[in-house]
Amino acid sequence: MPDMNLYYRVGAERDLGTPAANGNPANGGADAAPTVNVEIDGRHIGVPEGTSVMRAAALAGASVPKLCATEDLDAFGSCRLCLVAIEGRKGYPASCTTLVEEGMVVHTQTPRLAELRRNVMELYISDHPLDCLTCAANGDCELQDMAGAVGLRTVRYGYDGAHHLDKPKDESALYFSFDPAKCIVCSRCVRACEEQQGTYALTISGRGFDSEVIASQNDAFIDSECVSCGACVKACPTATLIEKSVIEHGQPESAVITTCAYCGVGCSFRAETQGGQLVRMVPNRDGHANHGHACVKGRFAFGYATHRDRITTPLVRDSIDDEWRAVGWDEAIRTAAERLQGIQARHGRKSIGGVTSSRCTNEEVYVVQKFIRAAAGNNNVDTCARVCHSPTGYGLKTTLGESAGTQNFDSVLQSDVIVVIGANPTEAHPVFASAMKRRLRQGAGLIVVDPRAIDLVQSPHVRADHHLQLKPGTNVAVINALAHVVIEEGLEDEAYIRARCDMEAYRIWRAFISEARNSPEATEAATGVPAGQVRAAARLYAEAGNGAIYYGLGVTEHSQGSTMVMGIANLAMATGNLGRPGVGVNPLRGQNNVQGACDMGSFPHELTGYRHLSDQATRKLFEAEWRVALDPEPGYRIPNMFDAAIDGEFKGLYVQGEDFAQSDPDTQHIYAALSAMECVIVQDLFLNETAKFAHVFLPGCSFLEKDGTFTNAERRISPVRKVIAPLSGMDEWEITCRLATAMGYEMRYSHPSEIMDEIARLTPTFRGVSYAKLAELGSIQWPCRDEASAGTPLMHVDQFVRGKGYFAPTPYVPTDERANARYPLLLTTGRVLSQYNVGAQTRRTGAVAYHREDKLEIHPADAQLRGIVDGSWVGLKSRAGETVLRAQVTERVQPGVLYTTFHHPESGANVITTDNSDWATNCPEYKVTAVQAYPVSKPSEWQEMFRRFTAAQQQLSEQALGEAQPSFAPAKLQRDRQVAQA
Amino acid sequence: MTVDAAKLVRMAEQITANMAYTDDVELVAARVADHLNRFWDPRMRQAMAEAANGDADQLSPALQAAVRQLHGVGGGGVP
Ligand code: SF4
Ligand code: SF4
Ligand code: SF4
Numbered sequence A: 001m002p003d004m005n006l007y008y009r010v011g012a013e014r015d016l017g018t019p020a021a022n023g024n025p026a027n028g029g030a031d032a033a034p035t036v037n038v039e040i041d042g043r044h045i046g047v048p049e050g051t052s053v054m055r056a057a058a059l060a061g062a063s064v065p066k067l068c069a070t071e072d073l074d075a076f077g078s079c080r081l082c083l084v085a086i087e088g089r090k091g092y093p094a095s096c097t098t099l100v101e102e103g104m105v106v107h108t109q110t111p112r113l114a115e116l117r118r119n120v121m122e123l124y125i126s127d128h129p130l131d132c133l134t135c136a137a138n139g140d141c142e143l144q145d146m147a148g149a150v151g152l153r154t155v156r157y158g159y160d161g162a163h164h165l166d167k168p169k170d171e172s173a174l175y176f177s178f179d180p181a182k183c184i185v186c187s188r189c190v191r192a193c194e195e196q197q198g199t200y201a202l203t204i205s206g207r208g209f210d211s212e213v214i215a216s217q218n219d220a221f222i223d224s225e226c227v228s229c230g231a232c233v234k235a236c237p238t239a240t241l242i243e244k245s246v247i248e249h250g251q252p253e254s255a256v257i258t259t260c261a262y263c264g265v266g267c268s269f270r271a272e273t274q275g276g277q278l279v280r281m282v283p284n285r286d287g288h289a290n291h292g293h294a295c296v297k298g299r300f301a302f303g304y305a306t307h308r309d310r311i312t313t314p315l316v317r318d319s320i321d322d323e324w325r326a327v328g329w330d331e332a333i334r335t336a337a338e339r340l341q342g343i344q345a346r347h348g349r350k351s352i353g354g355v356t357s358s359r360c361t362n363e364e365v366y367v368v369q370k371f372i373r374a375a376a377g378n379n380n381v382d383t384c385a386r387v388c389h390s391p392t393g394y395g396l397k398t399t400l401g402e403s404a405g406t407q408n409f410d411s412v413l414q415s416d417v418i419v420v421i422g423a424n425p426t427e428a429h430p431v432f433a434s435a436m437k438r439r440l441r442q443g444a445g446l447i448v449v450d451p452r453a454i455d456l457v458q459s460p461h462v463r464a465d466h467h468l469q470l471k472p473g474t475n476v477a478v479i480n481a482l483a484h485v486v487i488e489e490g491l492e493d494e495a496y497i498r499a500r501c502d503m504e505a506y507r508i509w510r511a512f513i514s515e516a517r518n519s520p521e522a523t524e525a526a527t528g529v530p531a532g533q534v535r536a537a538a539r540l541y542a543e544a545g546n547g548a549i550y551y552g553l554g555v556t557e558h559s560q561g562s563t564m565v566m567g568i569a570n571l572a573m574a575t576g577n578l579g580r581p582g583v584g585v586n587p588l589r590g591q592n593n594v595q596g597a598c599d600m601g602s603f604p605h606e607l608t609g610y611r612h613l614s615d616q617a618t619r620k621l622f623e624a625e626w627r628v629a630l631d632p633e634p635g636y637r638i639p640n641m642f643d644a645a646i647d648g649e650f651k652g653l654y655v656q657g658e659d660f661a662q663s664d665p666d667t668q669h670i671y672a673a674l675s676a677m678e679c680v681i682v683q684d685l686f687l688n689e690t691a692k693f694a695h696v697f698l699p700g701c702s703f704l705e706k707d708g709t710f711t712n713a714e715r716r717i718s719p720v721r722k723v724i725a726p727l728s729g730m731d732e733w734e735i736t737c738r739l740a741t742a743m744g745y746e747m748r749y750s751h752p753s754e755i756m757d758e759i760a761r762l763t764p765t766f767r768g769v770s771y772a773k774l775a776e777l778g779s780i781q782w783p784c785r786d787e788a789s790a791g792t793p794l795m796h797v798d799q800f801v802r803g804k805g806y807f808a809p810t811p812y813v814p815t816d817e818r819a820n821a822r823y824p825l826l827l828t829t830g831r832v833l834s835q836y837n838v839g840a841q842t843r844r845t846g847a848v849a850y851h852r853e854d855k856l857e858i859h860p861a862d863a864q865l866r867g868i869v870d871g872s873w874v875g876l877k878s879r880a881g882e883t884v885l886r887a888q889v890t891e892r893v894q895p896g897v898l899y900t901t902f903h904h905p906e907s908g909a910n911v912i913t914t915d916n917s918d919w920a921t922n923c924p925e926y927k928v929t930a931v932q933a934y935p936v937s938k939p940s941e942w943q944e945m946f947r948r949f950t951a952a953q954q955q956l957s958e959q960a961l962g963e964a965q966p967s968f969a970p971a972k973l974q975r976d977r978q979v980a981q982a
Numbered sequence B: 001m002t003v004d005a006a007k008l009v010r011m012a013e014q015i016t017a018n019m020a021y022t023d024d025v026e027l028v029a030a031r032v033a034d035h036l037n038r039f040w041d042p043r044m045r046q047a048m049a050e051a052a053n054g055d056a057d058q059l060s061p062a063l064q065a066a067v068r069q070l071h072g073v074g075g076g077g078v079p
């Protein structure tokens, strides 16, 4: 166990005033830049060339007063508070915009400077309300600090003249308020919105005295282009832009560094609390994935953690028609263990299984798969990554040798052309999208491969060079056509291929890809993408220099998901775009810990670190550590479990934080499977859709109540730290351990750090990873191949992990899910920024105001043909089922294609998705369903049934929950007690 | 053939189609068998093989050959 005091220690956030030389830590140029030596207030310091005098002074320990400068933004030089004297120079230059020069001698404090700065401050204060004592920013206001720092005592100008003090507040934004009376027009907010976020929602309008900050065309924030990322709020030095939670609760008094539990970017945050209550989440400037930026979800949408729907007491019942009964932990664990053992006694060892969650920590996931393999004695364990990124694991392992993205996020800042395939980063991975947009504004090329015109195709200062708007289901034909052009036009990197790849496989692949059927001209009919466009895009990618590919679920969730991943890897290898900064093949992971859940051995056929069960040496290692014999054959995947349940041979399921009944395709099939089981155990925050079919409910913890780690899309292991104590009184990893112990297999740890130590012992890519090391380094990117490793930002640098890169032939096999006379349209699915997947969390925050219902996007031509108008109800029918959604008529989708999101259960989007799946991994084909659409006046039969069922289940839980009302009184975390126990 | 066995055969044919970049049936069969052995629960291999053998003339030649190479399935392969 690490020293807990050290583990929780949080340094004060330092603001050095201007960014490191070369702007971004990613550029690496800062290290390479020659050192410049300067003298500041008598202190000598050497800094990289390109550093500002302000930053050098701060590094030397002399802080210069400032207002318009902050480390997160480029220097602007407007407030004139940071003046310094430089020997041999006339006047008083602004230290934020002046760069150091060799031998420079700087004075930051002289009587004349003090007078000048006081004059500046006097002007600011003369147009600023003097209500500091009652201001929400009191104690966290840079204007207040600067008034103190420059020794301002009197203000000669009164408020009689023109001023801005009467301006009304804008409270329209959900999470922050805007009080223009307090604005000093430093433009930090405007620059944050441009530079950090890339949305360009704010401007300074007017000149001189009349200048003011406005959102969009002087709109209220809620009606503007603002996406509520909060960058401007963090940047604002005054109370003008401030979190409403701070206005409500007051200034936070302590902080913990933790990691966002929403998406695969894995942003690092300071969780700031007061009296045990979370007041706000502030993006961590030292966060290696996010560098001080965040999006609306991680920054503001944490209210679900204390939502009244949270269940904090274990519940049990005999059948799903019975009322739930609130019980103590002992009884709940005993009941769960007895039922699972009973099923095994009656139906055999392999009749039960478990599913791990990509929302849970690595440690929690690890203990669940260990529980299934060691305590239940079979390999029926899978993870919800099955339904999103399992093809990534298969495809990248086959071609490159490791089931993970090849780059760190910062790598994108060195890309010359960026290819985005089947991903919508501005909605689903917003903070990475901001980095990508910064690079695009600097001039990198952009190729978007997507059936829909996503925001990136055209947004402020960003425009795709090519948008290959393919028909859903034809990804492989497009990637093959791109590779065909590379080979046919001699754009491949022959030396690279010869040095790094398996030449026999290359020869076979080359012959295959050169066949005429793979040419852009031959595939045009199927893909709908003009051949000329494919050729131009291929040339751009192959010839621009550093070509980087980013992809999402639009690649994996197809019948050929795995083929497409291999096709992407082939293209990157053929053009030499792997193994250095700025290039690579990168899956954008949906949930926060998809990468981690896969790494932790959740798949039925492999142990941690992607080692197949049939590998005897690996099995022996685990058998020795776990003291059990392991079954060398793979178990069931999630869809196989459901099929087997309907068949009557699979009877019990332990589900960790996963909601099949909403998220998995072909809902009616899932309902049938869940109803057929004898014991369904759900461990979650809420009585979710799946819990309606459960017999035991074990209350889980929100990420604020956990110690553990998440691994993001760039393989970065980041610490998750307890901000408040578990509301249920039990850590999630401990629930699993107690369940295993109750079933006769003892599993005991005193802290999750011990679980990580076990993982590190058993996994060659996790050597030396420990909580102490995480505390020291902040985060670590696996692989760590020896104890001393500090992580690996870039993979496949000298050679591929596999040894030689493997070109896998990728024949295009059209999906069975084709448009026909009965179902002439193709439905595809996606998500929006403000909501997260099934929405279980975000629907329980204020963010629901941004997205009250899922809508069906339909092209005007298709709508008109069917008499569908904007806002009307549309019936949607596939061979799997039928549902009803509200229409949104838009040209974002092409004719023949429909699009919807799946954040609300009653939408029933998955009632119509089918059981088609990826050939290699059974990842469901969410992205293509053949459907018919028609106007209707009432909800579908399924929706009526859903409403009745929901109401009935609600009744069955009311009494139990009435007895065990969750208490959200701030539970102050007793760290001292924990430390003492350790 | 039960509904589920039919689905397993369909899935196996889908794997075969995606491996079939060459006309070399034996090569494709070997790769299909390897895939099924590595990723499918033995119960699924068994059920699929039984259904396939009962309906062999409906199968692609490569899958027919692959079924004979499955582990732990009556009638062939390494146990
Ligand atoms: S709102 Fe804040 S950050 Fe923006 S100009 Fe005004 S004081 Fe500066
Ligand atoms: S919250 Fe983000 S998007 Fe909105 S104005 Fe501020 S910086 Fe711009
Ligand atoms: S980008 Fe992802 S990880 Fe970062 S704050 Fe938003 S949801 Fe959280």
Ligand code: FES
Pocket (backbone or CB within 6 Å): A065, A066, A067, A068, A069, A076, A077, A078, A079, A080, A081, A082, A083, A094, A095, A096, A097
């Ligand atoms: S901080 Fe340098 S001019 Fe404002």
